[in-house]
Amino acid sequence: MITRNTTVDLLLSRIRTGRVDLQPDFQRQAGIWRATGKSRLIESLLLRIPLPTFYAAEGDDEAWAMVDGIQRLTTIAQFIEPAAIDQAPLRLANLEYLGKEYDGKTFDDLPGRLQTRLRETELIVHLIRRGTPEEVKFNIFARINTGGLPLSRQELRHALIPGKGREILREWAESDVFRSATSYSVRSERMVDREMILRFIAFRLTSPHDYDHDDFDRFLREAMRSLNTLSVAEVERLWAEFVAAMRAAEAIFQQHAFRKRDRAGGSRRMPINKALFEAISVNLAEFDGAGRAFLGERRRKVEKEFVGLMNDVDFQGAISQGTGDPGKVRLRFGLISEIFESVAER
Incomplete structure (x- = not known):
């Protein structure tokens, strides 16, 4: 496993070019994270609050299969570059600290300095290199899969075994x-x-x-x-x-x-x-x-x-x-x- 320090902008670039697999049908019907939860994630970035580490597995084509952090990364993409994931733009709602001034706003509505702040936000990705034995790969993800909504075993299988x-x-x-x-x-x-x-x-x-x-x-x-x-x-x-x-x-x-x-x-x-x-x-x-x-x-x-x-x-x-x-x-x-x-x- 290696650690990559990257930025939101670089990850969005990977999404645009298909080098990050967000598994569109892996989003648990996209209903677990509501508008408020998504908005407060963006609010955290605007407030410069660090996000938890992301975990991914590198495929044979060097694309990354995101396993831990999919909802977070999908939310970021939906706010900054919704077209990259074929979603409607996310509008901020019910923010906790930034107040009503930003309610209803999309990324394009934000001042340029805040847009830049979001794009330049640094993120940490722990990457399991290609060639890692599958058993080791699953054991690693099973150990780190302890977040607020851990992946089920089938969700892990879905993420790590691509194909028809x-x-x-x-x-x-x-x-x-x-x-x-x-x-x-x-x-x-x-x-x-x-x-x-x-x-x-x-x-x-x-x-x-x-x-x-x-x-x-x-x-x-x-x-x-x-x-x-x-x-x-x-x-x-x-x-x-x-x-x-x-x-x-x-x-x-x-x-x-x-x-x-x-x-x-x-x-x-x-x-x-x-x-x-x-x-x-x-x-x-x-x-x-x-x-x-x-x-x-x-x-x-x-x-x-x-x-x-x-x-x-x-x-x-x-x-x-x-x-x-x-x-x-x-x-x-x-x-x-x-x-x-x-x-x-x-």
């Missing part, structure tokens, strides 16, 4: 079939939806029976890298399996798809469970169309067996804690498979 997989996960997460199967209840701000889909893909590329990783996060990183290398035909095959699994899960479990069930079979709806999502969807993907349709026709029997499974202490543990443990992975996939197979055989 990013777009595939986004498109599938936004698909009607996924959103309907999950009752429109999976929020996208922290990329929870994309991680769920990555889990499905990971266990379609590697059978749960062959899973032997001691690091589930590394397993998902490997899957994301593999996704980047798949052919169009392979992606289309996975997509067809995913669509079929989503439709079947919704038909069988309806509003309770991918959720734990009350052990007494009550109607209270639980939150979506990631471990159940992968176990149910991957098992359904292994059936042919006729088999999935048959399970849908006998959904009451599937539901009865599934509710009964909620009384299995080992199964509860396999979908609740330490879900990346190989034994728990095989257990939950195996028991869900047994339910589907037993109903299909009757």
Whole structure:
């Protein structure tokens, strides 16, 4: 890792020329930082209050993937050079110290001396050099990822593993079939939806029976890298399996798809469970169309067996804690498979 002392102007130049990757779809739907928060960041710069250090990873093309400080840098760009990130100009609002004199003002409205002050503000960027082993890179960012709104694991994977997989996960997460199967209840701000889909893909590329990783996060990183290398035909095959699994899960479990069930079979709806999502969807993907349709026709029997499974202490543990443990992975996939197979055989 090296430390670069740079200026706002130089970073904006990198953004303009595409040498800083701000991940536009990585902004947690751009709704976490409101106008007041953005304005007060600019106010801090105007008051010469130092900003926290930025962290980035250098790619093979020498572009920087910003990992810590994305919201700050995006805000600065939106205020000074909004066209560089295809955003409407930021107008200052609700400033704490500079008063109403600057409320409603854009960068162009500021006096020249303040414009210069902003552009010449010095920033510190800790840069992980290209060629750094991926495992080391992720460990470093996991250690420094302790800010006010730390990145989720999927956000880190998204930032540090560029490629077509990013777009595939986004498109599938936004698909009607996924959103309907999950009752429109999976929020996208922290990329929870994309991680769920990555889990499905990971266990379609590697059978749960062959899973032997001691690091589930590394397993998902490997899957994301593999996704980047798949052919169009392979992606289309996975997509067809995913669509079929989503439709079947919704038909069988309806509003309770991918959720734990009350052990007494009550109607209270639980939150979506990631471990159940992968176990149910991957098992359904292994059936042919006729088999999935048959399970849908006998959904009451599937539901009865599934509710009964909620009384299995080992199964509860396999979908609740330490879900990346190989034994728990095989257990939950195996028991869900047994339910589907037993109903299909009757």
